[in-house]
Amino acid sequence: MRRFVIFCWILAGSVTALTLFQIKQEVLELEHGIKQVHSDILRDQEAIHVLEAEWSYLNHPARIAALAEHHLQLAPIPAERIIGFADLPFPGEPQEEEGKDEPATGPATLVTAPAATLGATNR
Amino acid sequence: MIRRYFVRSQTKPLPPATAAELPSFDLQGGRPVELRLDGTAKQALETGRTRLLVAAVSFALAFSLIGWRLIDLGLMTDRHEPSIARDLSSGGLETGRADIVDRNGIVLATTLPTASLYANPRHVRDPEAAAAQLATVLPQASAAQLGAKLASERSFVWLQRNLTPRQHDAVNRLGIPGLYFQRERRRFYPHGALTPHVVGFTGVDNQGLAGIEQSFDDVLRASVKPLPLSLDIRIQHILSEELARSIDTFSAIGGAGVVMDVTTGEIVAMASLPSYDPAKPAAAAAEARFNRASLGAYEMGSIFKIFTTAMALNEGVVTLRDGYDTRQPIRISRFTIRDFKPKNRWLSIPEIFMYSSNIGTVHMAMDAGTPAQQTFLKRLGLLQPANIELPEVGQPIVPSPWREINTMTISYGYGLAVSPLQVAGAVASLVNGGTAVRPTLLKRDPAKVAKGPRIISEETSETIRRLMRLVVAKGSGRKANAEGYLVGGKTGTADKLAGRRYARNARISSFVAGFPMDKPRYVVFVTIDEPKPTKETHGYATGGWVAAPAVNNIVTRVAPLVGIAPRDNGNAMIEQLLVEINKSAEGRQLASN
Numbered sequence: 001m002r003r004f005v006i007f008c009w010i011l012a013g014s015v016t017a018l019t020l021f022q023i024k025q026e027v028l029e030l031e032h033g034i035k036q037v038h039s040d041i042l043r044d045q046e047a048i049h050v051l052e053a054e055w056s057y058l059n060h061p062a063r064i065a066a067l068a069e070h071h072l073q074l075a076p077i078p079a080e081r082i083i084g085f086a087d088l089p090f091p092g093e094p095q096e097e098e099g100k101d102e103p104a105t106g107p108a109t110l111v112t113a114p115a116a117t118l119g120a121t122n123r
Numbered sequence: 124m125i126r127r128y129f130v131r132s133q134t135k136p137l138p139p140a141t142a143a144e145l146p147s148f149d150l151q152g153g154r155p156v157e158l159r160l161d162g163t164a165k166q167a168l169e170t171g172r173t174r175l176l177v178a179a180v181s182f183a184l185a186f187s188l189i190g191w192r193l194i195d196l197g198l199m200t201d202r203h204e205p206s207i208a209r210d211l212s213s214g215g216l217e218t219g220r221a222d223i224v225d226r227n228g229i230v231l232a233t234t235l236p237t238a239s240l241y242a243n244p245r246h247v248r249d250p251e252a253a254a255a256q257l258a259t260v261l262p263q264a265s266a267a268q269l270g271a272k273l274a275s276e277r278s279f280v281w282l283q284r285n286l287t288p289r290q291h292d293a294v295n296r297l298g299i300p301g302l303y304f305q306r307e308r309r310r311f312y313p314h315g316a317l318t319p320h321v322v323g324f325t326g327v328d329n330q331g332l333a334g335i336e337q338s339f340d341d342v343l344r345a346s347v348k349p350l351p352l353s354l355d356i357r358i359q360h361i362l363s364e365e366l367a368r369s370i371d372t373f374s375a376i377g378g379a380g381v382v383m384d385v386t387t388g389e390i391v392a393m394a395s396l397p398s399y400d401p402a403k404p405a406a407a408a409a410e411a412r413f414n415r416a417s418l419g420a421y422e423m424g425s426i427f428k429i430f431t432t433a434m435a436l437n438e439g440v441v442t443l444r445d446g447y448d449t450r451q452p453i454r455i456s457r458f459t460i461r462d463f464k465p466k467n468r469w470l471s472i473p474e475i476f477m478y479s480s481n482i483g484t485v486h487m488a489m490d491a492g493t494p495a496q497q498t499f500l501k502r503l504g505l506l507q508p509a510n511i512e513l514p515e516v517g518q519p520i521v522p523s524p525w526r527e528i529n530t531m532t533i534s535y536g537y538g539l540a541v542s543p544l545q546v547a548g549a550v551a552s553l554v555n556g557g558t559a560v561r562p563t564l565l566k567r568d569p570a571k572v573a574k575g576p577r578i579i580s581e582e583t584s585e586t587i588r589r590l591m592r593l594v595v596a597k598g599s600g601r602k603a604n605a606e607g608y609l610v611g612g613k614t615g616t617a618d619k620l621a622g623r624r625y626a627r628n629a630r631i632s633s634f635v636a637g638f639p640m641d642k643p644r645y646v647v648f649v650t651i652d653e654p655k656p657t658k659e660t661h662g663y664a665t666g667g668w669v670a671a672p673a674v675n676n677i678v679t680r681v682a683p684l685v686g687i688a689p690r691d692n693g694n695a696m697i698e699q700l701l702v703e704i705n706k707s708a709e710g711r712q713l714a715s716n
Contacts, residue, residue, distance in 0.1 A: 046236065049216045056230035057313035061360035076680065079607030079689030 219308055220329055222349040223322055223336070225356045226391070226566045230349075231322050232336065234329070235311050237285040238304040240294060243278050246301030250274040253299045257282070260293035273301075284327060285309045310336075316398040317359055320414040321352065321390075321513070321564060324401035333404070333412070335564065337514045351566040353389035358382055361680045363394040366649065369673045370396055373654030373664060379415035380673075381547040381648045382681065385637065387572045388551065388560035390511075391645070393417070393544070418515040420540035421631050421650065424666070425479045426550075426615030427536035429635070432476050433553050433587050434499040435487040437579040443586065446471035447486040455528050460485055460535075463616075476590045477598035479614065481535045488534030489527075496530055502559070502578050503549040505541050512564045517542045536617060546635060547648040554591070554611075554637040554646065557584040592640045603636055603671035605678035607689030612636030612647075612674065614666035619653070629653050634670035638678050639687060647681075649673045 068074065218234035225231055240261075247253055254270035261269075261283055272280045285307060286294065294302065310325045312318075323334020331340035339350060366378045382392040395415040399407030413419065435441045448469045453460040462480050475483030488496055500506050508516045520540035522529040532538040548562045552575070559575030579587070591611030594600045599614045615633040618625040633650035637643040651673075654664040682689070 045216050049218070049233070050235055053230055053233045053235055053311055053313050056233075059229060060314055060317070061357055062364070065360075077683065079605070079679070079682070082607075082689050084688070084690070 217347050219344070220310065220325075221343045221346045223343070224349045224351050225354045225359075226351060226389075227355065228349075228351070229356050230313055231318055231352065231354070231356070232310060232312050234308045237307050237309045238291045239284045239307045240282040240286055240302060241305055242273055242280050242282055242302050244273050244275050244280060244301065245278055247273050248300065253301075256297050256299065257294070257302075260290055260297065261286075312401045314356060315402070316400050317356070317363060318354065319399055319401040319404075319412075320395045320416065320515075321354060321393055322401065324404045333515065334513060338512050353384075353387075353391060353564050353566050354393070355391045355684075357684055358681050359392040359394065361677055361684075362392040363396065363398070365673045365676045365680075366394055366396050366651075368676075369649070369651050369654070369669060373651060373657060373660075373669050375651045375654040375669075377410070377415060377652040379419065379543045379650050379652075380677075381416055381543050381646075382677070383547045383551050383560075383562060383646045383648075385551040385555040385560065385643045385646055387567045387569050388548065388562045389567055390544075390547075390562055390564055393564075395419075414513070414515045415543065415650075415652070417509060417511060417513050417542055417544045418517040420517045420520050420542055421633075422537050422540050422617040422620075423546055423633060423650075424536040424615035424617030424631070425481075426546060426613050426633055426635050426666075427533065427539070428476060428479060428484045429550060429553065429587065429591070429613050430500060430503060430505070431484050431488050431491075431496075431534040432472065432590065433579055433583060434495060435491050436472075436586055437499075437583040438491055438495055440491045440495075441472055441487060443472050447475065447483045449475070449480050449482040451482070453482055453485055453531070455531060458528065460531065473590055473593060476613075477593050479594075479599055484535045485531045488530055493525060493527065493530045496533065497525060499578075500533075500539070502576075503552060504559070505539070505545055505549055509542055509544045509548065509562060511544060511562050519545065536615060543633075543648050543650055546633075547646050550635050550637065550648070551646040552578050553584060553587050554640075554643045555584070556581055588637065588640045588643065591637060595636070599665075599667040600634065600636070600671050602667060603634060603674045603678075605638070605675045605682070607691075608678050608682045608687060609639035609641055609690065610636050610674070610678050611638070611640035612671070614671060615650075616665040616667075630664065632664055632666040632669040634666045634674045636674045636678065638682065639690065641690075644685070644687060645681070647674050647677055649677070 220234045222230055222234070223232040244250065250273035251270050254266045254273055257269050258264060258266035264283060269282065272282060282302070283290075286304075291304065294304075308329065310329055312322065312324070319334070321334055323336035323338075324332055325336050326332050331337035331343065335350070335352065336343070343350060362380045362382055366380050369375065370378050377396055379395045380392065381390060383390050393416045395413070397408075397411045399411040404412065436443075446469055449462060449465070450467050450469075452462075460481050462478075462482055464478065466474075466478055466480065470478065470480055470483050472483075472487075474480070475487070497506070504510070506519060506521050508518050519542070522533075522538050529538050544562060548560060551562075552559045557577055557579040559578050561575060588611055591613055592609065593611075594614070595604050595610050595612050600612045603610050603612050612635055615631075615635070617631050617633075618627070619629040619631060620626070621629060631650055631652055632654050633648065635646065635648045637646045649670040651669045654669045656662045656664040656668075660668040
């Protein structure tokens with residue numbers, strides 16, 4: 001009986017030791033992995049940091065302006081082309097050029113008519 | 124079990140000497156022999172127990188250590204984990220010096236990793252050959268210099284700091300023994316010459332030497348969070364581009380500009396030209412490094428009439444219906460004060476402002492008196508250095524003693540030199556409803572900005588806005604009339620001091636404007652140093668011809684960016700004023716005839 005108890009203790013001890021060793025190895029491996037992940041993250045963060053600086057450099061307003069001028073057929077909107085909602089004529093309201101009902105001229109007259117009056121008041 | 128074994132082993136083998144002496148005679152008085160034996164055994168037993176105790180204690184200690192280690196491993200594992208990477212959503216990368224960004228988060232200054240090349244000359248076998256090879260990939264250094272460094276007796280010598288990635292690679296390819304790289308961090312300014320006067324620059328060891336880099340050195344070192352400035356890089360670009368255009372057109376020697384939010388005091392753009400590259404501050408001329416906007420002090424000329432008029436109206440010295448006879452030049456001691464373009468008649472206050480009459484303004488200042496003028500200018504912050512987060516702040520040049528003649532000349536902008544920053548702040552305080560603004564270069568939350576102390580009443584502020592609008596609609600500032608944005612402003616042209624007298628052909632031409640004048644949001648100040656007249660300007664190089672067009676362009680380009688909707692030119696705003704002027708002018712002319 002006594003021997004059996006001793007045997008059990010020894011067995012339990014060795015099993016514990018083995019398991020502990022096993023866990024320890026796994027933990028080491030995981031720690032190694034996490035270290036790797038952390039250094040990857042750090043490297044990426046640093047790369048992002050550098051890229052942010054480059055992004056800022058590439059977004060220099062003078063460069064953007066030059067690119068826009070070269071590639072886009074857009075120009076700043078002059079103030080007289082923007083009018084308030086209140087200044088828009090009602091859809092039913094008779095307009096000066098009622099005879100022509102080409103859709104293209106409709107918006108054009110809407111925009112230029114108030115602009116002309118704006119210019120007139122300024123002089 | 125163990126104890127029994129010990130007892131047995133102690134009692135069984137008896138010492139032979141004692142056993143031989145024992146049996147034959149009973150000298151001990153019939154006492155059993157076992158007793159003596161028992162005594163010896165007992166002693167041995169005691170020793171055994173002590174040893175046992177020692178062993179048990181050491182085993183117990185060992186087991187409790189193991190137990191503690193188990194708890195340690197089981198419950199406190201986090202302690203030994205390598206927690207290197209941080210979540211960056213709340214701040215920036217740990218670089219030893221925080222970034223500086225504009226109000227929209229665009230990076231203005233950042234710290235990037237670089238490699239610096241150093242050598243241990245004792246490990247370099249052939250210094251001359253190594254130097255010759257190095258010189259081919261490091262164009263800044265000569266082979267002779269490198270050779271001298273590599274041949275020295277020291278064990279450490281810098282060869283070149285902050286190599287480009289390409290140079291780094293090239294040096295690695297050479298494979299010269301004894302050369303090493305030190306990982307370093309270096310400050311970079313992606314926008315280069317656009318913001319150096321505000322952002323400043325750092326030295327080779329990344330200590331701030333100018334601008335925000337210097338004044339916030341400690342903060343930048345301690346923090347990882349980017350420091351947001353009030354600057355808007357787009358507006359900054361527009362301002363410096365328009366300044367450069369004016370300087371170029373009028374062959375001027377320099378210029379400065381400020382764009383300020385009138386309610387929060389945030390400086391959204393501040394430029395000083397000529398500018399320089401903050402990456403190479405040593406190569407820049409002292410003139411380029413000089414911040415004209417905050418450090419320079421200039422006589423502003425007629426722009427000061429805004430302050431004189433505001434003071435006279437606010438103190439109740441005059442009303443808009445009053446006026447002065449401007450036919451006679453004012454003579455004081457050996458000076459004569461005249462008008463640039465004399466009207467030779469009685470002028471109402473709005474006319475004096477609109478036509479920029481020196482004589483009328485001097486009368487106004489004299490009626491208000493010297494103490495009132497001093498107090499008013501002091502409250503506007505024009506008599507003390509600007510309170511701004513820059514180390515480069517100029518001291519205003521204030522006359523001492525302040526005589527009557529000074530009161531007169533200061534009323535139209537001579538004899539008191541202030542920085543463009545101070546003018547922008549003072550005008551912002553007048554047009555925003557009359558409360559003092561504190562200029563700042565740091566981004567502010569508009570909801571958290573408390574209103575400053577009141578300087579002029581709401582009504583006076585409204586009147587000043589109308590008068591400034593009048594100057595742009597009908598007066599000397601017509602070239603600043605950006606369509607749809609209700610610009611109001613005042614021109615200023617001041618002859619520069621050359622030695623002890625004023626130069627005839629060297630002047631500083633400026634324009635200060637607010638827009639939109641029905642509800643001002645920004646103040647724009649532009650000053651051009653020594654513009655030369657051109658054919659197009661008919662020989663003029665005044666504020667109205669030089670700086671006003673620049674302000675016009677700036678407003679036209681900036682307003683859509685900051686979301687100001689263009690409106691009807693709102694001449695109703697000044698119509699009333701004009702009617703009043705005409706009425707009172709007619710009345711007075713009739714009276715004087």
